Amino acid sequence: MNPDGIGTTTTTGAPPAAGSKLEAEAIRKALSATERPPRASAASAALSFGWRGMLKVKHVPEQLLDVTITPVMFVLLFTYLFGGAIAGSTGEYRDYIMPGVLVIAVLFTTVYSGIAINTDLTKGVIDRFRTLPIWSPSPLVGSLLGDCVRYLVAATVIVVLGLILGFRPDAGLPGILAAVAVVILFSFGLSWVFTTMGLVMRSPNAVMNAGFMTIFPLTFLSNVYVDPDTLPAGLEAFVNANPISHLVSASRGLMEGNVESENLIVALGTAALFTAIFAPLTNRLYRRS
Amino acid sequence: MSENGNRKTLAIEASGLAKSFGETRAVDGVDLAVRTGTVYGVLGPNGAGKTTTIRMLSTLLLPDAGSARVLGYDVEREPDEVRGVVSLTGQLASVDEDLTGRENLILLGRLYGLKRDRAKARAAELLEAFGLADAAGRLVKTYSGGMRRRLDISASLVITPQVLFLDEPTTGLDPRSRNQVWDIIRTLVDGGTTILLCTQYLEEADQLADGIAVIDHGRVIAEGTPGQLKASVGSGALHVRLLDPDDRPRAEAVLQRNLDSVHREHDPAALSASCSDAERGAEAVAALSAEGIGIADFSLGQPSLDEVFLALTGRPPDEAEGEGQTDTDDRQEAA
Numbered sequence: 179m180n181p182d183g184i185g186t187t188t189t190t191g192a193p194p195a196a197g198s199k200l201e202a203e204a205i206r207k208a209l210s211a212t213e214r215p216p217r218a219s220a221a222s223a224a225l226s227f228g229w230r231g232m233l234k235v236k237h238v239p240e241q242l243l244d245v246t247i248t249p250v251m252f253v254l255l256f257t258y259l260f261g262g263a264i265a266g267s268t269g270e271y272r273d274y275i276m277p278g279v280l281v282i283a284v285l286f287t288t289v290y291s292g293i294a295i296n297t298d299l300t301k302g303v304i305d306r307f308r309t310l311p312i313w314s315p316s317p318l319v320g321s322l323l324g325d326c327v328r329y330l331v332a333a334t335v336i337v338v339l340g341l342i343l344g345f346r347p348d349a350g351l352p353g354i355l356a357a358v359a360v361v362i363l364f365s366f367g368l369s370w371v372f373t374t375m376g377l378v379m380r381s382p383n384a385v386m387n388a389g390f391m392t393i394f395p396l397t398f399l400s401n402v403y404v405d406p407d408t409l410p411a412g413l414e415a416f417v418n419a420n421p422i423s424h425l426v427s428a429s430r431g432l433m434e435g436n437v438e439s440e441n442l443i444v445a446l447g448t449a450a451l452f453t454a455i456f457a458p459l460t461n462r463l464y465r466r467s
Numbered sequence: 468m469s470e471n472g473n474r475k476t477l478a479i480e481a482s483g484l485a486k487s488f489g490e491t492r493a494v495d496g497v498d499l500a501v502r503t504g505t506v507y508g509v510l511g512p513n514g515a516g517k518t519t520t521i522r523m524l525s526t527l528l529l530p531d532a533g534s535a536r537v538l539g540y541d542v543e544r545e546p547d548e549v550r551g552v553v554s555l556t557g558q559l560a561s562v563d564e565d566l567t568g569r570e571n572l573i574l575l576g577r578l579y580g581l582k583r584d585r586a587k588a589r590a591a592e593l594l595e596a597f598g599l600a601d602a603a604g605r606l607v608k609t610y611s612g613g614m615r616r617r618l619d620i621s622a623s624l625v626i627t628p629q630v631l632f633l634d635e636p637t638t639g640l641d642p643r644s645r646n647q648v649w650d651i652i653r654t655l656v657d658g659g660t661t662i663l664l665c666t667q668y669l670e671e672a673d674q675l676a677d678g679i680a681v682i683d684h685g686r687v688i689a690e691g692t693p694g695q696l697k698a699s700v701g702s703g704a705l706h707v708r709l710l711d712p713d714d715r716p717r718a719e720a721v722l723q724r725n726l727d728s729v730h731r732e733h734d735p736a737a738l739s740a741s742c743s744d745a746e747r748g749a750e751a752v753a754a755l756s757a758e759g760i761g762i763a764d765f766s767l768g769q770p771s772l773d774e775v776f777l778a779l780t781g782r783p784p785d786e787a788e789g790e791g792q793t794d795t796d797d798r799q800e801a802a
Binding site: 202204205206207208209214215216217218222223226229230233234237238301302303305306307308309310311312 | 522525526527547550551553554555557558559560561562563564565566567570574575577578579580581582585592593595596597606622623624626627650651654655657658660
């Protein structure tokens with residue numbers, strides 16, 4: 179090593195253009211300027227990763243399109259195309275379907291959490307995160323916290339559209355906000371399932387396909403669109419056992435001001451169960467991959 | 468840190484490190500001893516096990532066998548302590564391409580525990596020092612290779628690490644960017660940081676490193692100072708490329724009269740010979756011209772990795788023929 183270090187040109191290097199030379203002095207100063215602060219707390223690290231997720235939305239706002247356009251299409255399609263046929267009037271069907279559409283719009287978004295993790299794994303930056311002295315699950319928790327903001331966007335779009343179309347639930351705005359909160363909590367739990375998928379599958383596309391293959395039938399085989407009483411017995415039993423049906427009932431109940439605690443317990447319990455099983459699994463897979 | 472006197476002077480010590488991926492023994496019993504405050508070069512071709520070694524030392528991979536300590540902390544038993552003193556600039560860009568340069572550095576500052584204002588100030592300071600101030604607000608995916616590398620290295624310095632792992636920091640860079648990276652490395656080590664530098668280039672190891680380990684098939688096959696290594700390899704080489712490949716046997720005979728260990732390169736028109744003395748090299752070239760052998764170009768330089776391997780193992784490195792493989796090192800080793 180050359181003891182003079184800085185300022186020497188090497189035999190094979192191109193001569194540095196004027197002004198291209200980095201200021202060794204500035205680098206030296208920048209190096210001496212840091213003292214190691216106390217470690218970031220788990221919450222602060224997770225929030226920083228949440229901020230990272232927000233920044234990505236800021237730079238590529240188009241990625242919110244799928245979160246906003248799909249639910250709008252669902253509301254319009256079901257209310258005006260099927261509403262008359264299913265419920266006799268579009269207004270009546272709108273009131274029936276709105277709390278459910280809120281649920282499916284947000285649940286569909288959870289698949290993207292798995293896609294995002296899978297995409298991240300192919301990048302070198304994950305190695306840097308894993309060599310930082312931080313609470314090790316914080317990148318995962320943080321990115322899901324960031325995703326919760328996306329869920330909030332999807333929920334807001336649905337609620338605003340519903341209000342424009344004349345949806346006026348009995349419990350008013352507090353009821354709507356309570357329903358949105360429960361739906362987002364459920365989604366947080368469910369998204370751990372998809373992050374697990376994201377860590378075991380080979381490509382973002384595979385995660386997307388598997389994710390929607392799971393979530394699509396599960397939302398259709400619920401009480402979002404039709405009253406389960408009209409279904410064949412076997413199907414009715416399945417629909418009534420589907421936790422998504424309980425979530426939809428809870429959402430309806432909160433908006434109408436007559437929520438049954440059983441629905442709330444099943445919905446939130448399922449979210450807690452998903453988190454308890456899939457969050458540690460995600461974390462273990464993440465550390466190993 | 469250990470109170471053992473020897474440990475205090477060793478920043479990195481590894482013994483018998485081994486890691487297999489399926490049937491492949493990527494790292495097969497590597498011993499390293501890197502003194503604090505020095506640059507240590509790990510020199511080898513793609514797939515030799517450099518990246519796997521770095522990944523074990525930086526707690527990204529658990530070794531199958533052997534042990535390693537970084538500043539006295541065991542990489543297996545005390546990974547969190549190790550993470551507290553090291554930084555890694557990996558072979559794949561270890562920055563987030565979907566964020567701006569400034570956002571990358573602020574994020575890392577926050578993750579290291581800096582307050583928001585301090586993280587912002589720190590990011591500005593580093594961007595300025597690394598010549599990235601003008602590009603601070605641009606997404607990293609729009610950066611050139613050299614800018615990306617500088618950001619990547621500055622990201623490792625948000626909090627000055629005691630030990631820095633650099634995995635092929637100049638692979639794929641143009642000469643100017645490479646010189647900038649070399650200058651940065653020199654400045655860092657002047658400031659007291661210990662650096663483990665993986666590289667495929669003898670010249671790079673020679674320019675920067677105080678000690679070098681040559682690694683092949685997951686084993687250290689030679690170790691020493693750059694001077695010792697070059698002495699064992701021959702301190703310089705004359706490379707000649709002929710206008711007409713058919714002249715090569717004649718040219719070889721001429722060179723053999725003037726220089727030692729003449730050998731044929733992959734290029735059918737090229738020859739190289741050991742040559743430590745510019746004057747003798749010039750005489751050899753003149754002798755070729757005198758014989759009427761047309762020369763396309765010639766150069767006097769340090770031995771290439773090929774020549775190091777030829778001298779040390781009697782054969783060229785397995786993958787020396789490949790181009791553009793640098794980015795696949797990871798995958799080859801992981802495969």
